[in-house]
Amino acid sequence: MTHLYFDIRDDQWPLIYDDKYNVSVLGLEKLHIFDAKKWGNIIQHLLRAKLITKDCLVHPNEAKKEDLLVVHTKKYLRSLKWSPKVAVIAEVPVVACLPNILVQYAYLKPMRLQTGGSVLAGKLALERGWAINVGGGFHHCSSERGGGFCPYADITLLVRFLVDNEMIQNAMIVDLDAHQGNGYQRDFLGVPEVYIMDMYNRHIYPKDKEAKRAIRRKVELDHLVDDTEYLLKLHKHLKAALDDFKPDILVYNAGTDVLESDPLGHLCITEEGIIQRDQFVFEQCKKHNIPIVMLTSGGYLRKTAKIIADSIINLESKGLIEGSKVTNLEE
Template identity: 70%
Template sequence: MSRLYFDIREDQWPLVYHDKYNVSFCGFEKFHVFDSKKWGNIVQILKDANFISVDCLVKPNEANEDDLLIVHTKKYLKSLKWSTNVAIIAEVPIMSCVPNVFVQRAYLKPMRLQTGGSILAGKLALERGWAINIGGGFHHCSSTKGGGFCPYADITLLIKFLVMYRSVQNVMIVDLDAHQGNGYERDFLGVPEVYIMDMYNKYIYPKDEKAKGAIRRKIELNNRVEDLEYMVKLRQNLKAALKEFKPDILVYNAGTDILDDDPLGHMHISDIGIIKRDEFVFEMCKAHKIPIVMLTSGGYLRKTARIIANSIVNLKNKNLIGNEPRNFAERTPETRE
């Protein structure tokens, strides 16, 4: 059994977070489009609202080389020992001039912790019916190549670990980040047990035609799409997807870069639109008795942290998450209809 998998206390929620998720890089992170403190800000907002305490959070272990080799090639992991390669993935050119030992500690270690968090959240979702990694969702990284701020293939790893250690057979990925999830798509090309529904802006990065071959339900959106069109397409397609395929677990990549004014997503979804989006996905999983694991993924405005925190509170208020395990979560994938 992997050290990344461990049991949590009954009073803990399957909210996975480590205070070392956040990236601090000699102040250079302030010049990057990504809010490198987003994950900590989400947790702080939830604490300030008395929604959670430190004790109720689950602290993951860092994914080590042996864990990563379950998906990644040795050649790829070795490439991360060169700062220039990491700088290209992180899109921080100055990083290429920094000794790799510091790059490992300041940037890649937080990413390995978030990867460990995604893997653990998969296990907890099966046990509790839901789990949220307040981080992760590195959907542009495949087994052999990183990109788009994504150095590790945490979604592929999450699924591979479930197959190896939890006898999971069928998985659905619902990717609602503004960008196509080309990393895990390349990893799961020709794998019928993984059903991918990807809803993204077709005019922005990465435009990976080969990876699109893995998508079973592709919803390509235009620039400046607004709430009504977005929600209609989401409702129609997720309902149809769940008629076509019955997963043992649903991996929800809940990027907030669909938000109006996000510098990279180029979509016009409102704060409430994101909250209603998350609510609908969780509602569908509850109605179909499917465990769900949520990853926070992309989102490049400072205000997205509060939107994510508000969405988590809303899920609790709507009884879609909570401390009580769902009665179906203890059933094995083999017995779940």
């Protein structure tokens, strides 16, 4: 068993987060389009809404070299010790000029902690029926190549750890980020035990034709698709996917870069559309009795954090997730 797996208290939620998820590189993170404090902002919204307390949260362990080597090549991990390489992955050119020790501490260490959170979320979902890593979803990273702000293959690691520990035999990945999830797709090419459904804008990064061969249910969208078309396609294809394949776990990559006016996604989904999207995925898992892991993945606007928090609040209000296993004896 790995140090990334541990038991949580009955009064904790399978909601995984640590303040060290947030990226700070001497203020240089402000040069990036990505909200580097997104994960902490999600938690602040949930605290203000009184959905959770800080004691509810589960703090993961950082994925160490031996954990990463379950999927990653030694050559790839060595390459991350070169700041220009990391700058390309993070899409912040100035990072190339920084000492690698700073890059490791300020950017890669938070990403390793989020990766540990994704791996832990797999175990907790099997135990509680659901888990949300308020982070992770680095779907552009494969065993030997990072990109698109994704330095570690947390989705591949999540699945591999469950399989290697004989906790599952198969899995479904449902990727609703605006971008094709080419990283784990390359890792799971020719692996029939992993069913991939990916719904993405066909006209934007990464356009990885080789990786597309791994997708069992491919839903390619055009620019500016709205709620009506988006939700109709989701309903049709997710139902069909679950008719095709009964997974032991469903990994839901819930990117919010589908939001209207997102500068990278180029889709036109409203805040309410995202909340309905997430609700439908969780409803289908509940209907089919499938444990679900949600990863927050992409989302590039400052208002994204509140939308994710509102979606989590909605899931709880609809009875699709519930908090602690402790019952209130006074009720």
